[in-house]
Amino acid sequence: MRGNQGKGHEKPMATHQWTDSWSVGSDLLDDDHSTILTLIREIEALSGNRDASRQVGSIVAAVAAYTDVHFRREEAVMEAAGYPDLPNHRDLHESLKARTNQFLRVALETPNQIEIDVLHHFLKTWWESHILQVDMAYRPYLEQNPEAENAGKLDG
Numbered sequence: 001m002r003g004n005q006g007k008g009h010e011k012p013m014a015t016h017q018w019t020d021s022w023s024v025g026s027d028l029l030d031d032d033h034s035t036i037l038t039l040i041r042e043i044e045a046l047s048g049n050r051d052a053s054r055q056v057g058s059i060v061a062a063v064a065a066y067t068d069v070h071f072r073r074e075e076a077v078m079e080a081a082g083y084p085d086l087p088n089h090r091d092l093h094e095s096l097k098a099r100t101n102q103f104l105r106v107a108l109e110t111p112n113q114i115e116i117d118v119l120h121h122f123l124k125t126w127w128e129s130h131i132l133q134v135d136m137a138y139r140p141y142l143e144q145n146p147e148a149e150n151a152g153k154l155d156g
Helices: 027-046 053-081 086-109 116-142 146-151
Strands: none
Touching: 027 053, 027 116, 053 086, 053 116, 053 146, 086 116, 116 146
16 A cells, blocks of 8 residues: 555545555555545645636646546446445545536636635545545455456556
């Protein structure tokens, strides 16, 4: 898994570095989650900067594109692992994609209207509730499961 840069189960915040206590049992998915955390931290760094709308737009576009790939990977891994709550998890992913795409539309159509603090709060809350709580439910299905890990190696 990723290098342990923190200890215990401290309350997650976007400013934290990745810690092994956040692992879902898959190196591929942990790497994805770490990348998403990095993007959230980039948005957090722009908070309060009214001239950052163009930068925020490119980060939101990266979040939207990256989460789309991540969700496909995560769903393939969960399916290969026989995770029984996959249909509900897919529904959550669709909801998260829709909300992220709303932010992306605003960022592209009216960049000066993007509310960086609202975006950051949404992504941070998503990180804390979805990745660090909901995703942990599939961890027992992924740990020591090379078949599931291999399913996450998406083509193109």
